[in-house]
Amino acid sequence: MKKWMESGLYIQMAAVLLVVYYGFVSGLVAAEIKMTEYEGEIDEKYRQTAVDNYLSNLSTHEEYWIRLDNGKSFELTATLYESIKQGEKVKLVQMNAGTIIFKQ
DSSP states (O other): OHHHHHHHHHHHHHHHHHHHHHHHHHHHHHHHTOEEEEEEEEEEEEEEEEEEEETTEEEEEEEEEEEETTSOEEEEOHHHHHHOOTTOEEEEEEETTEEEEEEO
């Protein structure tokens, strides 16, 4: 009788761990493929110099920004910033891995 109880507990424990593992993995996959899309015309392109302060060591770097006609602003890489023109209609797709711009 004790063997049956032990084996039942092991099976229950394995089932619970399987459910937890499945939930963890599916949550990671869902978080990784989150995509947000924005469409509009580029109202403004601008650069901004940002100051970094890491343990009192100051440094600066350039940030490249665009603002769409709906008022939303996005930070881009230098390559994407240079590849688009003000007044262009674009579709911007943001993912965890980065940003993609489709010209329309």
